[in-house]
Amino acid sequence: IGEGSAARGDVDPLPSWNEGSAKRAILSFVSDVTSEGGPNYVAPEDRIATFDNDGTLWCEYPNYVPYLFIFDRVYDMASYHPEWNSTEPFSSILSGERTGAGSFSPGEVLEIYVATSSNMTAEEYMALARDWLDRSSHPDHGLPYTECVYKPMLELLSYLRSQGFKVYIVTGGDQDFVRAFSQEVYGIPPEQVIGSAVKHQFIEVDGNTSVVKLPEVQVVTDGRVKAEQIQQIVGLRPILAYGNSDGDIPMLKFATGGEGPSLGLLNHHDDPIREYAYDIGSSIGGLEEGLELAGEWGWEVVSMKEDWKYIF
Amino acid sequence: IGEGSAARGDVDPLPSWNEGSAKRAILSFVSDVTSEGGPNYVAPEDRIATFDNDGTLWCEYPNYVPYLFIFDRVYDMASYHPEWNSTEPFSSILSGERTGAGSFSPGEVLEIYVATSSNMTAEEYMALARDWLDRSSHPDHGLPYTECVYKPMLELLSYLRSQGFKVYIVTGGDQDFVRAFSQEVYGIPPEQVIGSAVKHQFIEVDGNTSVVKLPEVQVVTDGRVKAEQIQQIVGLRPILAYGNSDGDIPMLKFATGGEGPSLGLLNHHDDPIREYAYDIGSSIGGLEEGLELAGEWGWEVVSMKEDWKYIF
Numbered sequence A, B: 001i002g003e004g005s006a007a008r009g010d011v012d013p014l015p016s017w018n019e020g021s022a023k024r025a026i027l028s029f030v031s032d033v034t035s036e037g038g039p040n041y042v043a044p045e046d047r048i049a050t051f052d053n054d055g056t057l058w059c060e061y062p063n064y065v066p067y068l069f070i071f072d073r074v075y076d077m078a079s080y081h082p083e084w085n086s087t088e089p090f091s092s093i094l095s096g097e098r099t100g101a102g103s104f105s106p107g108e109v110l111e112i113y114v115a116t117s118s119n120m121t122a123e124e125y126m127a128l129a130r131d132w133l134d135r136s137s138h139p140d141h142g143l144p145y146t147e148c149v150y151k152p153m154l155e156l157l158s159y160l161r162s163q164g165f166k167v168y169i170v171t172g173g174d175q176d177f178v179r180a181f182s183q184e185v186y187g188i189p190p191e192q193v194i195g196s197a198v199k200h201q202f203i204e205v206d207g208n209t210s211v212v213k214l215p216e217v218q219v220v221t222d223g224r225v226k227a228e229q230i231q232q233i234v235g236l237r238p239i240l241a242y243g244n245s246d247g248d249i250p251m252l253k254f255a256t257g258g259e260g261p262s263l264g265l266l267n268h269h270d271d272p273i274r275e276y277a278y279d280i281g282s283s284i285g286g287l288e289e290g291l292e293l294a295g296e297w298g299w300e301v302v303s304m305k306e307d308w309k310y311i312f
Ligand SMILES: [Ca+2]
Pocket: A052, A053, A054, A055, A056, A243, A244, A245, A285
């Protein structure tokens, strides 16, 4: 056990993590950047940590949860859109012909996204999301999606917060969808959720005001856009970034490609018994380049099979 | 003195504010929303307050400070841009033919903005801003611009924070320009500054990464865009909004046009002796519709002459 271990007489802040390289790297890094007077000390206001959501904080397999939500919205909205029965990509969903995220092109997913996630306020959308989350459950695990969150990751979020970190979610999912449960499930307030979004419009009707979601894409927060949105919204380079797919590479490179101490981590879904095993070539959470770059960039590849005592 | 006054034996949290309607409204509102079990109690995580910057937190007259910064950047960059000597709007600045924000159209200002605020990282831009702020001073007050901040407003920011509010700046100025001094001057961290911005691009060179500012406008955070950006980035309706010009009206309407307790405030620059007097028809900080709407919407119009003991 390295010098960074908190096990020495203290309570272990990461009890669901097995001793190993990943846990050592986390404890050592946090100890380093929080040691006042030490060479790698980072002031609390600069302790920014950014986490991907799908596949990093909660289960994304066999289908991204935000996709399942908007696909179900197509069913719920279908009676108001008779034209969808003969219009792709909606007709394929309604007929059950195509199911699963992998059977739709990115453009089709965006079309479904804007059609089902607009013409209402964020509050209304979050209420729909909460209602859907309450009545949906994971097909294999039999749990509500909000309980398919990774226990070791919850411990890590709490630990980082206790050490003065400000923790953000940076997700390809709609940010209001994630904001609907981020506080309750992750302890992360809405303003620390940066996600994909549609355009917004301020409206006023009889002295009542609101900002509504428009049926037009504003930003898809994946790949290099994750790094760009972090800079735009947070205004700082993170010192810790944690993802699980190649879409997180720019975020990890941004965190670890500057001066000063930093830590990049990738969850590797390699546990077919307790969760799933997927990486190269997967249409969900594909991870290939990330595995190749990890050594060169010094990122920790977290084996969910070996590094985690518990998954959920 | 109303029931909201904190004067009863406690230390006055707003000593630079004269007793009057505005101070009473602030103290009463804060007392209301922080009284656990009271009918207007607001949980700490929902206590979002949004402040305009120019003319609300610091002096904007006779010229917006962010404009002065980018106009001076034109001088500083001119030797690299010989073509500017014969290209408007740059040539007018270099020849001294046109000075002052009011002599340039909004489109020209944007052109100057993107030309002078791009092709570098936010860190580099903030360093330029800090350097400029260190060597510039207000033409009338003879103080650095960062000391031309309103003392009563600093007290209000501190007071709100002490009462569990999360305080944001929502400004038409470039957000990195304001982030360069917001923590030091206002106690507001970069991630709580929402401003105008150019587009950003993630780049990687030899293993070093950064996000650079591109010469293209991303967002101009004025008017209804203020409300829209608050919803996008914070994800919540503010319960307090404070501005000083008609460009802040949608932000105030957003804060005060929902259900639940809220407070809208506008600084009225009506003190020609200690600061300036301007409102209707001013090319800087024009305030006309805001004065008309204040009564109907229940906003406090803060007389800088009557309500403030000190300006700076
Ligand atoms: Ca992911």
